[in-house]
Amino acid sequence: MSTQKIQPLDVTVVGGGMITHDQILPSLYQLQRAGMVGRIKVCALNSAPLRALAGSPALEEAFPERSFEPFPALDAPDEAIDADLFRRVIEEQGRHQLVVVAVPDHVHNGVIQAALNHDQHVLTVKPLVPTYAEAAAIERKAAAKGLFVGVEYHKRFDRRSLDARRQYRAGRFGEFRAGEAKMIEPYYYRHSNFQNWFTKENSDPFTYVGCHYVDLVYFITGLKPVEVSVRGVEGAFPNGKIGYMWAAGRVVWENGAVMSVTDGLGYPDLAAGTNDQCLAMYCEGADCGAVLRHDDQFRGVQHGYVDDASGARFRFVSPDYFRLVPYDGPGLKPVGYGFESIEALVHAAAKTNAACQGIEGDEALAARQKCLAEIDQRGLLATPANSWINELVTEAARMSIARDGMPVAIQYSPSPLVRMRT
Numbered sequence: 001m002s003t004q005k006i007q008p009l010d011v012t013v014v015g016g017g018m019i020t021h022d023q024i025l026p027s028l029y030q031l032q033r034a035g036m037v038g039r040i041k042v043c044a045l046n047s048a049p050l051r052a053l054a055g056s057p058a059l060e061e062a063f064p065e066r067s068f069e070p071f072p073a074l075d076a077p078d079e080a081i082d083a084d085l086f087r088r089v090i091e092e093q094g095r096h097q098l099v100v101v102a103v104p105d106h107v108h109n110g111v112i113q114a115a116l117n118h119d120q121h122v123l124t125v126k127p128l129v130p131t132y133a134e135a136a137a138i139e140r141k142a143a144a145k146g147l148f149v150g151v152e153y154h155k156r157f158d159r160r161s162l163d164a165r166r167q168y169r170a171g172r173f174g175e176f177r178a179g180e181a182k183m184i185e186p187y188y189y190r191h192s193n194f195q196n197w198f199t200k201e202n203s204d205p206f207t208y209v210g211c212h213y214v215d216l217v218y219f220i221t222g223l224k225p226v227e228v229s230v231r232g233v234e235g236a237f238p239n240g241k242i243g244y245m246w247a248a249g250r251v252v253w254e255n256g257a258v259m260s261v262t263d264g265l266g267y268p269d270l271a272a273g274t275n276d277q278c279l280a281m282y283c284e285g286a287d288c289g290a291v292l293r294h295d296d297q298f299r300g301v302q303h304g305y306v307d308d309a310s311g312a313r314f315r316f317v318s319p320d321y322f323r324l325v326p327y328d329g330p331g332l333k334p335v336g337y338g339f340e341s342i343e344a345l346v347h348a349a350a351k352t353n354a355a356c357q358g359i360e361g362d363e364a365l366a367a368r369q370k371c372l373a374e375i376d377q378r379g380l381l382a383t384p385a386n387s388w389i390n391e392l393v394t395e396a397a398r399m400s401i402a403r404d405g406m407p408v409a410i411q412y413s414p415s416p417l418v419r420m421r422t
């Protein structure tokens, strides 16, 4: 029996926005209750989002006995913006602890590099980084230092995805040939902090949420994408900045299969959804068709309320992604694949530390590297070493959308790169 003991990890979360509020912080609080997480610090650009987190009625109800250490302090003036504060907070954290990256897409790499430079494990929201070269550099640096880097593709932890992977890889669906995926986020996102960074030069709906379904098809089938084209539809945010509000993507896979991916910020705010998302994969056997179809939005639960606390009186409720429910303890506890994904990634970082307990120097590094290689090999958690096809897709998509949907090829040999189709 293993004598390795999992030690709690101190965690610095960089970014105090929507995803931190909705998924990351409640998950970390629950892991703190379970003894897997020690101190929790949250660092944002300025104090306003931190005050919103600290005063959140939802978090207060679920975690009345928990709090985080804010950087900057909650009473710092809103106008005091410090884009480098996260560096100092990370530097103060002990070695081999955890940095959670929850900042806008184009800022991920700077935070990840700072974390790795200070010997931190990393948990980052998707997409990891915008280019393959950056992903490869992260992979090399993390491997050399024996640090875990995990990308939070929580759809992988949905039971339907895990089952699909198992059944597909057992040959039950034959071969994927054509498919469609969709993720339309609510219209009100345009009024959120998104309008400050979700502009044409930084991101687009395919990069932002289409990446979930590209990753999922790769996760289920193991097929690599070889061509991407994305056509965007521009629009103005309320502050006048221009972004892509919709995107129609087409991905070609290495076996010739084609998949269309439709994404946008425009699902009606008052509709039941509360967004629109689904995956359909049509497959072929020896002499028959096969299909794998997931309705990821309506999961069989409908609530009609007597009040407007959920934004509308009638909602489809997903009990599968993230819910706060009663349990035998204070407040509420998070359940669902959003929590399980964070839990698995935090556990992987802690397991990497446990692998070198009682040993030091080169031997400890080798033990951590062995543990990391096993995680990469298993392929359940997305890491730079086993999910870099996603960065090739993002890089190709960004290149294509800037050229009105021209197809961009992904080449794997002699070394991975993307190039315009001539």
Ligand SMILES: NC(=O)c1ccc[n+]([C@@H]2O[C@H](COP(=O)([O-])OP(=O)(O)OC[C@H]3O[C@@H](n4cnc5c(N)ncnc54)[C@H](O)[C@@H]3O)[C@@H](O)[C@H]2O)c1
Binding pocket: 014, 015, 016, 017, 018, 019, 020, 043, 044, 045, 046, 049, 082, 083, 084, 085, 086, 102, 103, 104, 105, 107, 125, 126, 127, 152, 154, 193, 194, 208
């Ligand atoms: N389904 C998903 O997986 C999912 C959902 C939502 C968001 N995300 C990802 O999470 C990331 C953040 O999204 P969000 O919706 O929380 O955005 P948001 O705009 O609500 O929040 C961004 C936060 O980052 C902080 N920030 C920006 N630059 C910073 C810096 N230099 N130092 C410290 N803090 C900084 C801001 O203060 C803000 O608190 C994005 O990469 C997004 O793609 C993933």
